[in-house]
Amino acid sequence: MVRALTQDSSGWDALEVRDVPDPVPREGQVLVQVHAAGVNPYDWHYAAGQPLIARPTLGGLTGPRPPVRGADLSGIVAAVGPGVTAFAPGDEVFGFGASGTFAELALAAVDRISRRPAELTHVEAAAVPMAAVTALQFLRAAGLTAGQRLAITGAGGGIGHFAVQIATAWGAQVTGVCSTRNAAMVRELGASDVVDYTREDFTAGGRRFDVVFTNAGRYPVRELGRVVVPGGVVLTNDGSKEGLLGPMPDLVAAPLVARFRPYRVVNVSATESGEDLAVLAGMVADGALLPIVSATYPLDHAVDAIRQVAGSGHARGKLVVKLV
Template sequence: MRAVVRDEYGSPDVLAVRDIPVPALGEGEVLVRVHAAGIDRGAVHILNGRPYLMRLAGFGIRRPKRPGLGSELSGVVRAVGSGVTGFAAGDEVFGVGRSTFAEYAIADATTLAPKPATATHVEAGAVPTSGTTALQAVRDHGRLQPGQRVLVIGASGGVGSFAVQIARALGGTVTGVASTAKLDFVRSLGAEQVLDYTAGDLATQAHERGGRYDLVLDIGGNRSLKTLRRLLEPRGTLVFVGGEGGDQITGGLGRQVRPTLVSRFSSQTFATFWVARPNTADLETLARLIQDGQVRSAVHRTGGLSDVADALRSLEHGQVSGKIVVTP
């Protein structure tokens, strides 16, 4: 099969498309013929091995343990391993797998769900990691209640584009933060208001548009805790999503630790959320939201395996609204 691989950490220049064996199927696993695979920010970090702390988490110290990249997929089941009862060959599925920028990929059965019937493979392939992250951030860590005011910082990105829609679906009144060029895109997702981070202080803009927020999702990772607290109601909740920001060694670890310490002395609630935990139940929830028309995939563009390097460069430079999807 053809797959995107690399032998070392580095820029997108280290990537190559090669013929490699189809991965072996293990107990509790599913072999999927990949029809579409979304590209998320995690692929950038796994590609370059930064922050360096992540290499200690099992990715390989000097060289990557796995040559492949990619976690999101939508496709058709080709075979199932022993112990798998929920899926069979021929089923259309979407979910989280390993090294999904390839013609075939392995996924644990517990991280797959039936593909939404109303979605194409391209649309479904953009959902699993980004959509699950957004859902868990809004519902579980943010504990959004109907009628609450929500601010999504990084609303034009992969996670942010889903967070705006999910927050609306759960009854929130949503404001999205993005650059000038992406404001119309954020509005198209259903945000009632938008803030332009290039147009001055966000807290000042927010106060001119109704005041502070009950829930703030910081997906961008480039604002201080002091700045974010000015956007939050006295008893509001601030959720730090992902590991963006920080230095090349620890990345966003400091961004996650400081709020935990400060929260002991504040009426405001600070929740830290590093990575999503993909599971069938949450994927099924996302599928229902898609089928009900409450959530859609915002696909910036598609490309083949040979286009993955350029796609990652675009993502690194903030040139993507929503998701880029690979079609192996």
């Protein structure tokens, strides 16, 4: 038996750390002794069952599936399933779990993990997968190129602080929009300009950008459109809204509205990718990418970590659950 943060029904009160049977790797899977697991808004959606319209895809009437929370992991391969040759027991890996990762042991598909960068601790590596892969895939979808001007809202958060570094490494001119407490960090990560949203509305000024990447829903698309050059791109990533439909009306309406505007609106359904993890590991090795972990939590307090990223909650960089 292993300890894990489990949930049998939607809602915060259903979250409980308890013993569960050891997971057994199937074909194409490995069993990982989890050293650390990153915390994402994704975990909040499952924990709270938000938005309500998404509950059928989160497990429906039988409760969230998988019943163990957590998606990101870093740890050591304990066993491999049939046919697995890419990894062996003892290998140190990071990536996406297949059975929930706020647990002492977790399953992972071999095509959704990569070898842990030697430059990172397990805690740092666990902060990378979902947030950094999402940032990478959004910026790739925008066709971002060297010399372009990019504004990133929520630049001090999980996805945002990775997007700043990736875009900078690609040669873009990055403006980070963040709170006062994160301004120095965002500049140190590579932003050539920083806007403190508590003091200035960057959509009301004279700045113009080729691409705007918005996180956490602070700005409506119509406002962002004012600062995008003709032919530019607005990347929309907002899972912060609760209720029956959550962000769905905005996600549906934005591209329709953009049909009558001189810019494109792009939303990406990020996918779990071992290949992209390897790309990010290469950036880490090159010194171009560094996860910022603002706090770690023991498994018994993993719920507190999830609450920090719930809804419109804001965390500096990433939060991580530490198991070893």
